[in-house]
Amino acid sequence: MKKLLLLFLSSILLISCNQKQEKPIDNNQFSAEEKIDSTKIKTLFNTALTEGKSYEWLRVLTQNIGGRLSGSPEAEKAVIWGEKLMNEVGLDSVWLQPVMVPHWVRGEKEVANYAINGVQKNVPICALGFSIATSKEGVLAEVIEVKSLEEATALGDKMKDKIIFFNRPFDNTLIKTFEAYGGCVDQRVKGASVCGNFGAKGVIVRSMTNAVDDYPHTGTMSYGDLPKEKHIPTAAISSRAANILSDDLKANPNLKFYFKQSCETLPDAPSFNVVGEIKGSETPENVFVVGGHLDSWDLAEGAHDDGTGIVQSLEVAYLFKKNNIKPKNTLRVVFFMNEENGTKGAKKYAELAKLNKENHIGALESDGGGHTPRGFSIDANTVNTKLLQSWKKLLSPYGLHDLDKGGSGADISPLKAENVTLVGYRPDSQRYFDYHHTSTDTFDKVNKRELELGSASMASIIYLMDKYLYNNTPVKP
Amino acid sequence: MKKLLLLFLSSILLISCNQKQEKPIDNNQFSAEEKIDSTKIKTLFNTALTEGKSYEWLRVLTQNIGGRLSGSPEAEKAVIWGEKLMNEVGLDSVWLQPVMVPHWVRGEKEVANYAINGVQKNVPICALGFSIATSKEGVLAEVIEVKSLEEATALGDKMKDKIIFFNRPFDNTLIKTFEAYGGCVDQRVKGASVCGNFGAKGVIVRSMTNAVDDYPHTGTMSYGDLPKEKHIPTAAISSRAANILSDDLKANPNLKFYFKQSCETLPDAPSFNVVGEIKGSETPENVFVVGGHLDSWDLAEGAHDDGTGIVQSLEVAYLFKKNNIKPKNTLRVVFFMNEENGTKGAKKYAELAKLNKENHIGALESDGGGHTPRGFSIDANTVNTKLLQSWKKLLSPYGLHDLDKGGSGADISPLKAENVTLVGYRPDSQRYFDYHHTSTDTFDKVNKRELELGSASMASIIYLMDKYLYNNTPVKP
Structure with missing residues (x-):
């Protein structure tokens, strides 16, 4: 019996050992500069997974405010919430961009x-x-x-x-x-x-x-x-x-x-994009955008579409600040209004960027749900596309294998230009259309770790873009 | 207003276009033989995603039978269900392997x-x-x-x-x-x-x-x-x-x-592994195993642990039959009993394989949940490991990027030998320990597509192993 128990015990341990897959990230395959990047990325992930705020932010946005179609009282509450939260995170400046939005109401239950x-x-x-x-x-x-x-x-x-x-x-x-x-x-x-x-x-x-x-x-x-x-x-x-x-x-x-x-x-209603930024330490006139859309359909809480994109975008800035990473270029977080029915916020943002002669280097959008990370879709010129794809070995330890050329997202597309690198965050999409635009798109469908892994994935590519797309002249890493 | 609406319409279409990521699988990068394999794999995925049975099977196993700890009446029901189902799928032969299992009971609620x-x-x-x-x-x-x-x-x-x-x-x-x-x-x-x-x-x-x-x-x-x-x-x-x-x-x-x-x-109880096979068309004396474990903990329905592994394993055989793919070697589906507390079924299976001088070429286990596919973990000699890793370009269009060396699974490990290729199916693991061994491991936590993508992933690697690990002598694809 004693022998049997020992045998049994070792078989139990075998179970856990057999399941072990994770290898330490092999720093030997990296150049000196890549080792620095690899360490920085690991830090961003560690912080997101242990001190992340996005899940709690999402709970408030989805459960306390709820569905927030453009023009609704909930959308306006979300604007106030977003401005306050950006200030709490300690962005250098936070402001609202006024924009008129369509105002459609559902009325009685159909x-x-x-x-x-x-x-x-x-x-x-x-x-x-x-x-x-x-x-x-x-x-x-x-x-x-x-x-x-x-x-x-x-x-x-x-x-x-x-x-x-x-x-x-x-x-x-x-x-x-x-x-x-x-x-x-x-x-x-x-x-x-x-x-x-x-x-x-x-x-x-x-x-x-x-x-x-x-x-x-x-x-x-x-x-x-x-x-x-x-x-x-x-x-x-x-x-x-x-x-x-x-x-x-x-x-x-x-x-x-x-x-x-x-x-x-109803007649168009006044609303806002919510914008906040960390001023760039070297070339503040160059701007990176990271964003999602603040509005959602009215049938549910707008959790995966696009509460997750909102809280992940702000968490990028939070992770930078928490780890004392000062972006060389200005890092701007944008909560776009009215993606769902008009993309008026996106158009207004691009219009003002042009009017104010702002130099946008790149933008990252999260509007594909909050599921487990798979990669990014790159809409950029050939040189920058290849540069981003060269970061695969830095990103793949986190399940980020997809770095294909493709579209980015509806809110950042108006910024498209030859030297602007647009990136769409691409989480796993298998469950997404179970929830999309329907009453089941609620907070409980979002997994905390998957959400946080997404924030860290986004922060990692922004970190690399800020470093290597610097001043719009690609430097080989 | 007309112009505005047209503009708006095109922006809507932009949304869907921007989100498009999928590229047709590029057959030009493939050799003639790889094109055949690529087509076959696509067929397996198409069948799983449109005519898959695993989700309905899982519903019955989890909701009609429920938690099925070794020695329990539910475990015995699961054995009868499994045997019947294997016959319904039309395996060439189906049988039960008697095995004595530990019989622990929880008693009153703690x-x-x-x-x-x-x-x-x-x-x-x-x-x-x-x-x-x-x-x-x-x-x-x-x-x-x-x-x-x-x-x-x-x-x-x-x-x-x-x-x-x-x-x-x-x-x-x-x-x-x-x-x-x-x-x-x-x-x-x-x-x-x-x-x-x-x-x-x-x-x-x-x-x-x-x-x-x-x-x-x-x-x-x-x-x-x-x-x-x-x-x-x-x-x-x-x-x-x-x-x-x-x-x-x-x-x-x-x-x-x-x-x-x-x-x-309580005293050990009689139970069974459930085994069924499709006889090999060329070398039936060579055997591949695909399996999961039929028992589960008693607190829930044993959905992700390991109902999904059970139904996916049988779906591999179903997908072969449905597409009239005749394996060269014998393809054996095994529902192992007692993985959770004793792995007596696994030991019995390996013991009988040795006793009957069966020649096992390889085995694949699914016991990591039913979430979206990520890849496989390979426990094999260097030659065969490299062979399996060379299939990456065939598998990566399906999100199967992870092909690392590592453990396989508790139920197939007893088959380990120099020339036996053991493989663990590795779905995404982020949500797994939310459900593992607890009352929330229920059918509703499993997504139909993710489950079916897993079945097809498993069928694909078994197809390749059957073809290229043939007679245990690796042939370069």
């Missing part, structure tokens, strides 16, 4: 249903941002299911007085889920403008998600150049409801779908 | 508390596997807090009649969380054997987790060669309770901690 053999099926539904309301009585009409804008357009006048149901699902074989989103979102954005033109009564769209579940996902739409009298109400239904409706339509092609919503677009 | 200034604080607690019970009245004693086995040992006879409180937390700066676990678990495994020897009344251990929360985490312990009369009860308390108790002890060093538990170790 209702949708249809009857099969006298039995009513209720459908989870939500209006799309900028949609008009239905009449007070709602819309009741037969349904035509289509899979694309082209298929809808081909219907022509057959759409008259019908509800058009866009039901092309995400391509789940795409590994990066933003690709699947990109392949479907035209239905949501343009569906109503296409169908309104032919006298359809309304448009319903399958929710933008990889999952099959009961949550309708909102998001912005546009009537494009459609004359106002042709505007029709549009809404998203849950993916499961879309599957069921599609099946029911096969057996009952003449079923009548009913929905009612009371949303409306 | 109780713990202490009083400060007459106010009682209740403490979330759970007995550790193989611990003895307290007396029916429970244990009440003063507490000495220590951070290590060495610190405890140094106390010597001062431990007499005291409760020893092990409170060394995870090192949260370690990026791979299994490292942090490996650095702490000795407190849980050996604490009672060290302290029992000096007459302590009991041992309580801080839960093994990165998080600070209210869930006690169970896990196995051992009395080693301590004589039976020196065995003392041991339990884990939640990490938050550990922090609070530590603070309270500073102000009230003489506080008395109380806990009661009624667990016991």
Whole structure:
């Protein structure tokens, strides 16, 4: 028995040993300068993981303030909160940039249903941002299911007085889920403008998600150049409801779908970008931006979209200050307003940067959720792209393997220019569209470590960019 | 306004375009043979992501059967379920391997508390596997807090009649969380054997987790060669309770901690490994194993530990069959019994393999949770390790970047030999110890896509191993 227990004990320890994977970061593969960088990066990660503030900040933003669509009282609370917090972190200066933003309101909770053999099926539904309301009585009409804008357009006048149901699902074989989103979102954005033109009564769209579940996902739409009298109400239904409706339509092609919503677009409202900076120690006239968007959809708390980007951006500055890292160039944290329905904050920021002849060297945006870090997407000239990619060995010990050329983000894109290096932070995207623009995008879906690893990842690339993109002339590390 | 709307529409589309990261897999970088492999791997992923069964299987295993500690009625139900399911998937042969397993039972729900200034604080607690019970009245004693086995040992006879409180937390700066676990678990495994020897009344251990929360985490312990009369009860308390108790002890060093538990170790019970195989088309005498463990702790549903490993392992065979891929060597799926407290199933499997002179070429284990894929850990000779690492360009489009040398897993380790290639599947580990061995390890914590991506990752490396480790003589791809 004694022998058995000893054997057993050693097998237990084997379990933990077998699972050990982490190797100490091998400083021998690094040059002297890279060793300094590697040590600095490790320090940024250690601080984030042991003294990080982002998780608690996120709790306040999501649970105390909540959903904060542009023009809402919550969005204004978020502005005040953001300004106060930037001051608390001790940025050298903090200010608000006034900007007029669209002001769309959802109104009463939407209702949708249809009857099969006298039995009513209720459908989870939500209006799309900028949609008009239905009449007070709602819309009741037969349904035509289509899979694309082209298929809808081909219907022509057959759409008259019908509800058009866009039901092309995400391509789940795409590994990066933003690709699947990109392949479907035209239905949501343009569906109503296409169908309104032919006298359809309304448009319903399958929710933008990889999952099959009961949550309708909102998001912005546009009537494009459609004359106002042709505007029709549009809404998203849950993916499961879309599957069921599609099946029911096969057996009952003449079923009548009913929905009612009371949303409306009010006059533009005054709001703000929140901006704070650490003055550069050597060339303060050169500016790096790190940011996310402060507004969110109204259905939930705006945790992954984009509370995480907000608190991570500020944590970059916090990590610099906490470790007494003084950026050579000015490091500016921007909480952009109105990314979700207008990107007015982004445009205002770029407009003022131009007006004030500010020299932006680079910008980093976090607007892909707060999941475990995977890397960065680089939108820069060839020289700078290669420079950033050369940092792979410094970043890969932290799971940051993806350093591909690609887009950056909607809020920093207006800063695009030949010598401006734009970077999008890219966390793992597998779960993102479970929560995106729907009622489940809440604080409890964010993991503290994953959030903090993201802050440290962002701080690390900003540290390297500040050092090596110095004065916009790349220096080989 | 029309111009504004058009501008707006294009900015919306910019959002989705900016987020697009995925590039088509560049077949030009591949040799002719690698193009075949790349296509095959893509097919495995496509099938998993569109026709995968693992999520539904996991739902049944976790929600219909539930926690399934060795020797429990649920473990036996899981054996019957596993055998039936392997037959349904259409494996060529399915059988049970009898094995005697330890049979420890938790008994009544544990109780713990202490009083400060007459106010009682209740403490979330759970007995550790193989611990003895307290007396029916429970244990009440003063507490000495220590951070290590060495610190405890140094106390010597001062431990007499005291409760020893092990409170060394995870090192949260370690990026791979299994490292942090490996650095702490000795407190849980050996604490009672060290302290029992000096007459302590009991041992309580801080839960093994990165998080600070209210869930006690169970896990196995051992009395080693301590004589039976020196065995003392041991339990884990939640990490938050550990922090609070530590603070309270500073102000009230003489506080008395109380806990009661009624667990016991019953005689060994009969159980089974569940084994099924697809016969090899060329050299059926050569065997590859893919497996996980069927047993789980009793506090939850055993979702991430290790329901996900079970369903992913079977899905490897399902993906082969669905795509009509006939392995050259025999592909054997093994649901190991009793990984959590004894690894008797693993030992039995290896013992029978030796007895039956089976030629194992390799084995793959999934026992690190069902989160998003990161890679594999390779325990093989140098030639085979390099061969596996040469597949990086085939695997990295799926987020599989980690192909380091390291341990494999507790259930396949007994198969270790010079020419046997052992591989551990390594999903992202950041959230894993939030759920590990505690009541929150439930089905809802598993994401369908992440689970399926894991199955496909495993199927892909098995496909490559079957093709290139053929007959144990590595062939350059």
